Amino acid sequence: MKPNSRPFSKVLVANRGEIAVRVIRGCRELGIVPVAVYSEADRDALHVRQAFEAYCVGPAPSSESYLQIDRILEVAKQCGAEAIHPGYGFLAENATFARAVLDAGLTWIGPPPEAMEVMGDKVTARTAMTEAGLPVVPGTTEPIDDDDEAARIADEIGFPVMVKASAGGGGKGMRRVNSADELASALRGARSEAGNAFGDSRIYIEKCIDNPRHVEVQVFSDAHGNHVHLLERDCSVQRRHQKLVEESPCPVLDQATRDRMTQVAVQAARAIDYRGAGTVEFLLAPDGECYFLEMNTRLQVEHPVTELVTGIDLVHAQLEVAAGRPMPFSQEDIQCSGHAIEVRICAEDPADNFRPCPGQVASYRPPGGPWVRVDGALYPGYEVPVYYDPLLAKLIVWGRDRAAAIDRMKRALREFTLTGIRSNIPFFVQVMRHEPFVTGNYDTGYVERYLGSELRLGEGHHVEVAILAAAIAEHLAERKALETVPGPAKSTSSWAMAGRLKRLGRS
Numbered sequence: 001m002k003p004n005s006r007p008f009s010k011v012l013v014a015n016r017g018e019i020a021v022r023v024i025r026g027c028r029e030l031g032i033v034p035v036a037v038y039s040e041a042d043r044d045a046l047h048v049r050q051a052f053e054a055y056c057v058g059p060a061p062s063s064e065s066y067l068q069i070d071r072i073l074e075v076a077k078q079c080g081a082e083a084i085h086p087g088y089g090f091l092a093e094n095a096t097f098a099r100a101v102l103d104a105g106l107t108w109i110g111p112p113p114e115a116m117e118v119m120g121d122k123v124t125a126r127t128a129m130t131e132a133g134l135p136v137v138p139g140t141t142e143p144i145d146d147d148d149e150a151a152r153i154a155d156e157i158g159f160p161v162m163v164k165a166s167a168g169g170g171g172k173g174m175r176r177v178n179s180a181d182e183l184a185s186a187l188r189g190a191r192s193e194a195g196n197a198f199g200d201s202r203i204y205i206e207k208c209i210d211n212p213r214h215v216e217v218q219v220f221s222d223a224h225g226n227h228v229h230l231l232e233r234d235c236s237v238q239r240r241h242q243k244l245v246e247e248s249p250c251p252v253l254d255q256a257t258r259d260r261m262t263q264v265a266v267q268a269a270r271a272i273d274y275r276g277a278g279t280v281e282f283l284l285a286p287d288g289e290c291y292f293l294e295m296n297t298r299l300q301v302e303h304p305v306t307e308l309v310t311g312i313d314l315v316h317a318q319l320e321v322a323a324g325r326p327m328p329f330s331q332e333d334i335q336c337s338g339h340a341i342e343v344r345i346c347a348e349d350p351a352d353n354f355r356p357c358p359g360q361v362a363s364y365r366p367p368g369g370p371w372v373r374v375d376g377a378l379y380p381g382y383e384v385p386v387y388y389d390p391l392l393a394k395l396i397v398w399g400r401d402r403a404a405a406i407d408r409m410k411r412a413l414r415e416f417t418l419t420g421i422r423s424n425i426p427f428f429v430q431v432m433r434h435e436p437f438v439t440g441n442y443d444t445g446y447v448e449r450y451l452g453s454e455l456r457l458g459e460g461h462h463v464e465v466a467i468l469a470a471a472i473a474e475h476l477a478e479r480k481a482l483e484t485v486p487g488p489a490k491s492t493s494s495w496a497m498a499g500r501l502k503r504l505g506r507s
């Protein structure tokens with residue numbers, strides 16, 4: 001049999017961190033030479049070490065490096081790359097960049113720029129999706145600049161309503177409005193916030209869906225008119241629009257709703273002539289209704305949970321279809337097996353309001369064993385830069401069913417050694433044993449609701465850390481004692497200190 005030929009010989013990865021490492025791995029598996037770009041702050045980053053070639057594209061701030069379209073294109077041309085993979089974030093959803101890549105005669109590993117533009121503007125996305133027959137949240141199909149008109153529309157929709165930025169996403173420029181008398185100030189606030197954040201102050205109005213779950217469908221398309229879905233992910237465990245835990249399948253979706261959601265997601269992809277990996281986001285209301293929210297025209301952070309339940313490598317598939325080949329699977333091939341959960345491990349202190357905690361990694365030993373995956377960009381001694389988002393690694397596990405996946409996640413979290421910096425690992429241990437999560441009874445308000453109570457990391461946590469630190473110190477001291485001539489006895493052993501802490505009633 002003829003061996004599969006590689007879709008490209010050389011691909012430039014225009015990103016950093018764990019996603020750059022993930023894409024580099026996919027390239028290497030297919031025999032493609034991966035090329036990295038990096039900023040001055042990322043000279044020692046893992047993606048640089050793992051690429052075959054790496055080029056510096058500028059100083060630490062991403063505006064001067066990872067967002068520099070011209071410099072990245074220059075590197076691509078210079079090194080002979082045939083295609084560019086943007087990862088997520090940075091330039092991944094920038095249609096201007098996608099066009100510039102195509103204009104340079106290179107292949108863009110992503111959707112057509114036109115599809116990115118339709119979905120990049122929330123108002124045009126709503127209009128296009130309404131026309132495509134999707135269930136869209138009731139609201140306006142045009143941006144609103146007249147306050148009286150806004151009042152009329154809000155009244156018609158019925159309070160509460162959401163005022164959102166056309167250029168928005170991620171909750172910026174979004175306001176919940178409970179009654180008519182709050183509307184004017186919400187419009188003013190949202191316009192100014194949107195103007196500052198996006199340089200585009202247009203806003204629109206939608207009905208507010210209270211206590212929704214965030215459920216999204218992975219779609220995939222090729223250039224031959226094939227569009228499929230790879231089931232859904234529930235990403236409701238989030239805080240301030242940062243996802244923390246994602247799982248597939250959604251633990252509460254009935255089959256009829258799943259069928260409808262996945263069908264309309266495929267319809268959305270077809271309507272905009274999509275290509276590659278994309279995500280159609282929905283709000284799932286407590287009454288079981290689902291509404292199109294937005295579409296992300298990129299590979300997402302949480303794509304591994306989909307890979308684990310479907311057995312499909314999304315990066316491989318992206319590379320294949322970008323090269324013009326038909327997708328290597330059909331809808332019938334895609335079956336959900338078992339359950340997968342991902343947690344996002346970040347350099348932030350969950351005991352101190354998730355305060356960012358960059359610094360140097362002292363020790364790093366990721367968990368292993370069956371059905372445990374770690375996608376990270378970490379190694380012992382790595383200095384976490386302050387310039388970029390705090391995501392360090394993703395821990396993803398698979399289980400025969402959801403209960404088995406939760407048990408495996410608990411085991412893997414306990415196995416995870418990461419010292420020198422604070423991380424949110426202890427928070428995830430709490431979540432995995434928290435009844436509302438274990439029963440699937442959570443929505444987008446979950447973290448906010450329980451952070452100060454049942455999910456709080458109390459003093460007990462610190463005492464545990466103190467005891468572990470004492471054990472390590474004692475071990476090191478003992479080892480040292482074996483190597484040196486015995487001297488006079490130490491004043492206070494660290495075990496005694498840990499014991500005293502405990503007696504002080506802090507456990």
Ligand code: MV4
Nearest residue numbers: 137162169170171206207208209210214238444
């Ligand atoms: C909403 C909503 C309720 N009703 N729209 C937040 C981010 C932005 N992309 C969309 N968001 C929401 N839009 C209507 N009409 C509630 C949210 C929302 C949310 C959505 C997904 C995941 C987490 C969220 C947390 C708070 C609010």
